[in-house]
Amino acid sequence: AHCGRRRESSQPTNGPATTQRAKSLNGDCCCPANLPRKMSTALRLSSHDAMLCVAAQPQRLPSHIGKYRVLARLGEGATSEVFHARDDFAGRDVAIKCVRAAMVASADDSSGAHYYDRFFAAEAALVGRLSHPNVVQIFDAVADPVQPHLVMEYVPGTTLRSFCRPDALLSLEQIVEIGFKCAMALGYVYRQGLIHRDVKPANLLAVMNG
Secondary structure (H helix, E strand, C coil): CCCCCCCCCCCCCCCCCCCCCEEECCEECCCCCCCCCCCCEEEEECCCHHHCCCCCCCCCCCCEECCEEEEEEEEECCCEEEEEEEECCCCEEEEEEEECHHHHHHHHCHHHHHHHHHHHHHHHHHCCCCCCCEECCEEEEECCCCCCEEEEECCCCEEHHHHCCCCCCCCHHHHHHHHHHHHHHHHHHHHCCCCCCCCCHHHEEEEECC
16 A cells, blocks of 8 residues: 655565565565464555545546556545556556656746655665565656656555544454564565655555455
């Protein structure tokens, strides 16, 4: 749960597979054999706030971003937008995080240059580096001068932010499972020499299968 924080967070954790997966940016966690198998929560650790499925204002979608065919807008933030796209060559769906044009245009000033450098220095460095069932993978980083973007694994779920309301809380079993998966993912990332530094519901993507 799409999230410059990549260096701090994105890395997969190793662990046994279960019927539920949780992914955080760049990493998947697995739950131990003694946890209830009836649950179906896929969790992924993500370093992208932009991956929040925040309802964006209706606006025209680009037909393509590079070689990727755009299908929908997943969310947006102050500095970037995240799109659901299709890689027709590889035959898979992907999530693409694009730096906003205003940030690219301001790359000459100190704030814009700092973000641009952090975006690619921290996040692009993780391409192909993290491989864990509970960590969102980064497939590619394109330093396009007009539309720089990251190509990531697409996780068809929602962030845990939507389950923080009093009327939408998860069960204790699910919370325990998610906590275990997060710990596995963060442990994996740490062993790769990385620290997430922004673990929160908005950066955790979950696929609820029941």
